[in-house]
Amino acid sequence: MKYVHRVDGKVQLRDIDSSQDGGMIEDDARKETSRLGKELEELQELLFAAGMHSLLVVLQGRDTAGKDGTIRGLSRYLNIQGVKVKGFKVPTPEEIGHDFLWRVHPHAPQKGMVSIFNRSHYEDVLVVRVHNLAPEGAWKKRYDQINEFEQLLVENGTILVKLCLHISKDEQKERLLEREQDATKSWKLSVGDWKEREFWDDYTDAYDVALSKCSPNHAPWYVVAADRKWYRDLAITHALVESLRPYKDGWLKKLEGMGKVALADLQEFRAGQG
Numbered sequence: 001m002k003y004v005h006r007v008d009g010k011v012q013l014r015d016i017d018s019s020q021d022g023g024m025i026e027d028d029a030r031k032e033t034s035r036l037g038k039e040l041e042e043l044q045e046l047l048f049a050a051g052m053h054s055l056l057v058v059l060q061g062r063d064t065a066g067k068d069g070t071i072r073g074l075s076r077y078l079n080i081q082g083v084k085v086k087g088f089k090v091p092t093p094e095e096i097g098h099d100f101l102w103r104v105h106p107h108a109p110q111k112g113m114v115s116i117f118n119r120s121h122y123e124d125v126l127v128v129r130v131h132n133l134a135p136e137g138a139w140k141k142r143y144d145q146i147n148e149f150e151q152l153l154v155e156n157g158t159i160l161v162k163l164c165l166h167i168s169k170d171e172q173k174e175r176l177l178e179r180e181q182d183a184t185k186s187w188k189l190s191v192g193d194w195k196e197r198e199f200w201d202d203y204t205d206a207y208d209v210a211l212s213k214c215s216p217n218h219a220p221w222y223v224v225a226a227d228r229k230w231y232r233d234l235a236i237t238h239a240l241v242e243s244l245r246p247y248k249d250g251w252l253k254k255l256e257g258m259g260k261v262a263l264a265d266l267q268e269f270r271a272g273q274g
């Protein structure tokens with residue numbers, strides 16, 4: 001894929017330049033994003049109408065990496081009637097009392113629909129690993145469990161696109177400081193974000209392991225250079241279009257068949273009237 005780094009085997013985030021711009025200038029990138037966005041809109045309509053597959057977009061990234069901004073950007077192209085956004089926060093006592101996938105599975109998209117996960121089941125091998133929130137024996141098994149869960153989804157018609165928004169430590173600092181200066185953004189301020197920064201390297205290690213262990217061919221991770229928001233938006237829109245495009249002909253074929261049946265029904269109805 002053109003603008004993202006597909007994880008294939010072992011990966012180290014520090015080897016991937018988060019400030020990449022693909023040699024583009026912002027204006028051109030924005031134009032290309034909007035062209036791709038229109039294609040995304042058309043593909044979503046076909047996905048919805050054909051009802052053969054669903055799309056699950058998994059967004060992971062550190063605080064301020066741009067998960068919310070990405071969702072806002074995609075909302076310009078996606079028909080919200082066919083989209084559900086689910087954020088995963090600190091688990092409730094009831095959720096903690098179950099296996100870690102219990103709270104996730106009900107939000108997997110039904111055929112025809114798109115689900116966007118703002119954080120996901122990967123938190124259970126990221127924040128949980130960094131802060132020892134579960135015994136090591138428990139979280140270590142989760143990589144295999146995640147792979148099996150995702151395989152189940154894919155084998156049942158889910159098109160799974162996992163996007164890791166990758167920013168640098170300096171960029172995060174800038175974004176956090178920006179929130180302090182901007183009254184419209186200061187509601188997002190949280191001491192926790194600064195505390196989590198102290199675990200930057202631990203998170204990097206946890207991401208490296210999760211991305212490396214959970215990127216099989218049928219459910220690969222894509223690392224998105226996210227320091228430049230316009231490049232991030234381009235990379236993500238492109239990745240989604242490329243992931244959906246291979247299904248387009250199959251959907252069109254099904255819709256053609258459905259159209260013929262509907263037309264024949266209508267003709268029969270009219271003949272009966274006449």
Ligand code: ADP
Nearest residue numbers: 063087088089090091118119123124127128133
């Ligand atoms: P945002 O996603 O916008 O940052 P919050 O500020 O409410 O939203 O952050 C959600 C928090 O929930 C994050 O700190 C994240 O690490 C935490 N979280 C999500 N899933 C889990 C989990 N399974 N176990 C522990 N913490 C989790």
